[in-house]
Amino acid sequence: MSLTVKDVKQIAHLARLSIDDDNVQTYADNLSGILALVAQMNEVDTDAIEPMYHPQEVMQRLRDDKVTEQVERERFQKIAPVTEAGLYLVPKVIE
Amino acid sequence: MMHTKSLSELSTALQKGSLSSVELTQHYLDRIEKYDSVLNCFVTVTAEQALNSAKQADVMLAKGEGNALTGIPLGQKDIFCTNGVRTACGSKMLDNFIAPYNATVVEKLNACGMPMLGKLNMDEFAMGSSTESSFYGATKNPWDTARVPGGSSGGSAAAVAARLVPIATATDTGGSIRQPAALCGVTGIKPTYGRVSRWGMIAYASSFDQAGPIAASAEDCALLLGAIAGFDEKDSTSIEHDVPNYTAGLNDSLQGLKIGLPREYFGEGLDPAIASVINAAIDSYKAMGAEIVEISLPNTHLAIPAYYVLAPAECSSNLSRFDGVRYGYRCKNPENLDDMYMRSRGEAFGEEVKRRIMVGTYALSAGYYDAYYLKAQKIRRLISDDFTQAFKQVDVIMGPTTPTTAFKLGEKSNDNISMYLADIYTIALNLAGLPGMSLPVEAVAGLPVGLQIIANHFEEGKLLNVAHQYQQQTAWHQQMPAAFMDIDKG
Numbered sequence: 001m002s003l004t005v006k007d008v009k010q011i012a013h014l015a016r017l018s019i020d021d022d023n024v025q026t027y028a029d030n031l032s033g034i035l036a037l038v039a040q041m042n043e044v045d046t047d048a049i050e051p052m053y054h055p056q057e058v059m060q061r062l063r064d065d066k067v068t069e070q071v072e073r074e075r076f077q078k079i080a081p082v083t084e085a086g087l088y089l090v091p092k093v094i095e
Numbered sequence: 096m097m098h099t100k101s102l103s104e105l106s107t108a109l110q111k112g113s114l115s116s117v118e119l120t121q122h123y124l125d126r127i128e129k130y131d132s133v134l135n136c137f138v139t140v141t142a143e144q145a146l147n148s149a150k151q152a153d154v155m156l157a158k159g160e161g162n163a164l165t166g167i168p169l170g171q172k173d174i175f176c177t178n179g180v181r182t183a184c185g186s187k188m189l190d191n192f193i194a195p196y197n198a199t200v201v202e203k204l205n206a207c208g209m210p211m212l213g214k215l216n217m218d219e220f221a222m223g224s225s226t227e228s229s230f231y232g233a234t235k236n237p238w239d240t241a242r243v244p245g246g247s248s249g250g251s252a253a254a255v256a257a258r259l260v261p262i263a264t265a266t267d268t269g270g271s272i273r274q275p276a277a278l279c280g281v282t283g284i285k286p287t288y289g290r291v292s293r294w295g296m297i298a299y300a301s302s303f304d305q306a307g308p309i310a311a312s313a314e315d316c317a318l319l320l321g322a323i324a325g326f327d328e329k330d331s332t333s334i335e336h337d338v339p340n341y342t343a344g345l346n347d348s349l350q351g352l353k354i355g356l357p358r359e360y361f362g363e364g365l366d367p368a369i370a371s372v373i374n375a376a377i378d379s380y381k382a383m384g385a386e387i388v389e390i391s392l393p394n395t396h397l398a399i400p401a402y403y404v405l406a407p408a409e410c411s412s413n414l415s416r417f418d419g420v421r422y423g424y425r426c427k428n429p430e431n432l433d434d435m436y437m438r439s440r441g442e443a444f445g446e447e448v449k450r451r452i453m454v455g456t457y458a459l460s461a462g463y464y465d466a467y468y469l470k471a472q473k474i475r476r477l478i479s480d481d482f483t484q485a486f487k488q489v490d491v492i493m494g495p496t497t498p499t500t501a502f503k504l505g506e507k508s509n510d511n512i513s514m515y516l517a518d519i520y521t522i523a524l525n526l527a528g529l530p531g532m533s534l535p536v537e538a539v540a541g542l543p544v545g546l547q548i549i550a551n552h553f554e555e556g557k558l559l560n561v562a563h564q565y566q567q568q569t570a571w572h573q574q575m576p577a578a579f580m581d582i583d584k585g
Contacts, residue, residue, distance in 0.1 A: 015456040018441030051472035055528020081425035
């Protein structure tokens with residue numbers, strides 16, 4: 001499976017990654033190379049194989065619903081790019 | 096020459112009071128100061144904090160408190176969150192990130208009274224096999240500074256090899272403990288998935304990532320692994336399984352041990368000089384009473400293809416948290432929210448990280464899920480079944496850790512596929528969640544070679560025992576790169 005420049009732009013948009021126009025062709029080549037490597041999987045018939053999602057195949061455990069840690073808003077927001085009045089600021093979404 | 100001593104020798108001296116933690120910590124800080132400008136193992140050196148911790152460790156030691164690790168300094172891979180200290184994970188994205196909490200691994204080692212010397216370099220978000228993708232520049236291999244130390248834990252392996260730290264933490268998603276340990280001539284163990292808590296360890300591929308130590312010997316690894324292993328309720332994938340005393344079984348006899356040699360690990364692509372020194376190591380095991388069994392892991396060739404679907408899929412999801420909103424890098428003057436997401440991520444992630452995010456995004460996108468992600472999970476089952484079959488016949492599996500010795504800086508950095516293929520022997524066991532380790536055998540043309548040992552789930556004790564017995568018979572693990580050893584001073 002070979003990816004086109006248009007495919008790469010679409011994937012980059014889905015992943016919310018800006019990439020320079022000059023590099024799009026290189027990414028198309030790189031990603032196509034990875035997909036060619038991955039295509040070796042198709043040599044094997046896996047119709048009857050159960051997928052393995054996790055190495056230990058354990059169930060998620062439940063815990064008691066009790067408070068263990070407090071949110072330390074002031075301390076955590078110190079490392080944020082922009083905050084105001086205890087809120088994270090982002091560019092305006094609604095005009 | 097404190098830096099040539101083993102952890103247990105240092106520990107004995109600390110307990111007796113013939114050495115203080117402050118002296119020992121200062122000794123390593125001096126070595127870092129002297130040599131790290133050449134090697135670039137450290138992203139951040141925490142000298143003042145290390146000396147303060149060392150003073151506290153000396154108080155603990157004087158009171159007879161603490162354990163065999165108290166007072167011994169270490170380096171932390173920069174993937175572990177360290178409260179109040181920058182945790183950059185090799186990325187521009189987190190260059191300004193001062194972690195507000197400690198990873199469980201860090202918390203446990205702090206509680207032992209181990210001063211942290213600093214944070215060690217790595218491939219960006221642990222994606223790489225050479226440490227060249229770090230935003231902070233490549234780490235150099237102490238055995239030949241024109242060569243890579245391996246990756247992603249290249250800073251950890253190189254720092255231990257040059258004895259800039261007595262021991263270091265590392266992580267392994269597809270070989271990132273074992274491959275750099277092999278290329279730098281040191282010993283590293285990747286535990287069973289779920290053995291060590293992943294809390295506070297920045298996620299790359301969550302169903303593979305696992306932390307472990309890199310040190311000069313299996314005995315040293317055993318001490319550290321014992322301190323970090325165990326259930327953690329903060330990590331939902333951590334397993335409730337007793338932690339044995341890893342040092343207690345080190346001297347068990349290997350008489351009758353069944354060692355499986357997978358023919359797929361000795362085939363095409365393996366440097367014949369490496370095959371030769373690996374076979375010599377296996378002969379040493381025969382001399383210790385082990386029995387050699389030829390086995391097959393027939394789906395080995397599918398490990399890299401399956402990994403390069405699953406790991407990128409998990410990474411594309413994990414790395415979506417880096418959005419420029421709550422912490423990390425944000426682009427200048429965003430026009431709108433989408434522009435902020437796109438440029439913050441586009442400007443702060445490196446090429447390899449972007450490639451893997453895009454591959455993962457594609458593999459998980461509508462219409463492709465079955466062909467890639469589901470298919471790879473089925474292949475994962477086949478690979479895991481290969482090991483299950485093998486462990487019905489043998490106690491441990493052995494082979495080379497890598498197909499070649501350390502390659503030159505820049506040699507593969509523009510060819511991502513050839514970089515991926517260098518992990519041919521290490522990736523399969525991550526897919527199966529198994530523990531594995533690498534230990535140095537005879538070098539080839541002055542460059543270290545690693546023997547990989549693989550065991551069944553939760554048999555880290557067996558791995559350490561098997562490695563330790565070899566290190567009792569041979570001295571390859573005591574070889575050190577002369578340029579960094581201050582040997583002239585005696």
